Amino acid sequence: MATSREHTLTGTHGTLVAREWPHQSPRYLAILVHGYGEHIGRYTWVAGTLTGDGAAVYGVDQLGHGRSEGDRVLVADFEDVVTNVHALREHAVREHPGVPVVVIGHSMGGMIAARYAQRHGEGLTALVLSGPVLGEWGPIAELLAYEEPPDVPIDPSTLSRDPAVGAAYAADPLVWHGPFRRPTLEAFAATLATITKAGSLGALPTLWIHGEDDRLVPLTGTRIGIEAIRGADFTERIYPGARHEVFNETNREEVLADVTTFVDRVLPG
Template sequence: MTDARDHTLDGTRGTIAVREWPHPRPRYVALLAHGYGEHIGRYAPVAEVLTAHGAAVFGPDHTGHGRSAGERVVIEDFEDVVTDVRAVAELSRTAHPDVPAVLVGHSMGGLIAARYAQRYGATLTALVLSGPVIGPWETPARLLAEAGRHGEVPDVPVSPAALSRDPAVGASYAADPLVWHGPMKRPTLKAFVRTLATVADGGSVAPLPLLWLHGDDDRLVPSPGSRTGVRRLAGDGPLTERIYPGARHEVFHETNKAEVFADLIRFLDGVLAT
C-alpha cells in the first residue's frame, strides 16, 4: 500500500489533521468521516481497499479528535464539522479536479456524512453510511437527562467488545492513545440532539445513490433506529441495504469484513459505471 501523507488545514475551530492515502491516477476520490472518540488512522484498512480499487482517499480527524485541535471529544456544532469535511473535499479536488467523489461515514461520521450530503450532495457521486448515527438514536438525550439529575454526564465508555467479534479489534482500540476512553461531554451530546433533528428535517438526498451497512448485533447504534433515518434520507433515491447477521458496530473491522468490502466495491462499481 502507498504510504499515507499528512496535511494540516485551518478548520472552523482550529487546525484539522488530514490523512491522504494517495493514488497516482485515481478513478475517484473517497472521503472518509470517522466516528466518535476515534481518529482517521483507524481507517487504514478501508483506505487500503479503496486505493486498490482506484481511489485517492482523504479523511480528517474531526475537531477535538485524534491529532486535530480542540478540547477532546467536544463538538459544539456539527455544522462546523461538515464545513471542515468540505475543506478536505476541496483539498482533494485541487489534487484531482476531474474525478468523481464518494463519501463514506461511520457512526458519528455517518451523521456528519448525512448532513454533508444534504448541504453538498451535488458534489458527490455516492454516499456510504456504516452503522450511522441517524434517526431516533436515544443515547444523547438519555445521557443529558441523567446529567440533569446527577449534575454530570455518566461515565459510560464504549465497550471494546461492542465494536467487533474479533477480540484483536477491541484490544487495539483499548490500547490506542488517540482514542478517547472517558465520558461523553455535554456540548457534544447537545450537538448530537440538534443535528439528529436537523438531518431528520433536512430532506432527502435523492437522487444520490446511498449504501447503508450495519451489523444486526450493533448495540451502540441499533439498526432499527438507523433504518428510519436512512430511509428518510434516501427518499425516493436509490438505496442499497446490507445488514450483517451477528455483526457488531464496526463492520469494516468485523470478522466478515471481506464480505463487507466486497459489498462496498460492488456498490461503487455500479455507481461509477453510470
C-alpha cells in the first residue's frame, strides 16, 4: 500500500483535508478529484499505481466531503470547488516546481476536472475523465422535481462487479449515505450548462474512460457533454461490462495501465 501524508488547505468555505502520496523525484504530478459523497481515501489503489509510474499524487476531500469542513455534500457553487482544486495544484507545484501536472477526476470529480481544465488549463499536461458527470444526467431533473429531494440510496452493486467494492463503500463512515441536497443539484445543473457553453478543451490531451454498464452515470448522457468539450488530442476507452467505478472494477489493472500509457505518451520528452 502506498504511503501517504496529510495536511490542510484553506478552502473557499473552510478548512480542507488534503492527502499526498509522495515521490522523491516525480516525473509528473497527479491531482486526483474524487466523486460525489465519497472522499480521497478511497483512491489509495489509484495513487499507488501512479506513484509506481513515477508520479507524486495529491488529492483533497472536497468541500462538505470526507473530513473537510462544510455541511455534508452541500455545494452551492462548483466554481468554489474548482478554486479549491487550483489551491491544491499550487501547493503541489510549490513542492515540485517545473514538473508536469495531470488532473484525474472521477464522476462528479470528472465534471469538476473538466471545468478546471476550462478555467486553468494553461500549463496542464493532460486531463483524465473517469465516468464523468457531463452533458445530460438524469437524476438532476428527476430529483429537482421535488421540493425536498427524496432519499434514494446508491445501490453498492452499481459501483463495480467486485462485490468487495460495494461492501466497503456501504460500510465506510466517511461516505455520505443520505439524500442529495437541493442546492447541490442546482449547482450540478448550472455547472453542466457552463461546461457545455465554454466548449472545447483545445489542444489539451484528454483521456475519457467509462464503464459500458455504468448505471449511475450512463454513457449516453456523458457522451453528449464529451462531444461539446473534446479537443484535438482526445482518446476514449469504454470497458465492456464495467460499471461506474472503473478504477475499482474487476479489470482495474487494465484501466490504470491505459491511464499510465496515455500519460506516458503526452509527457514532455
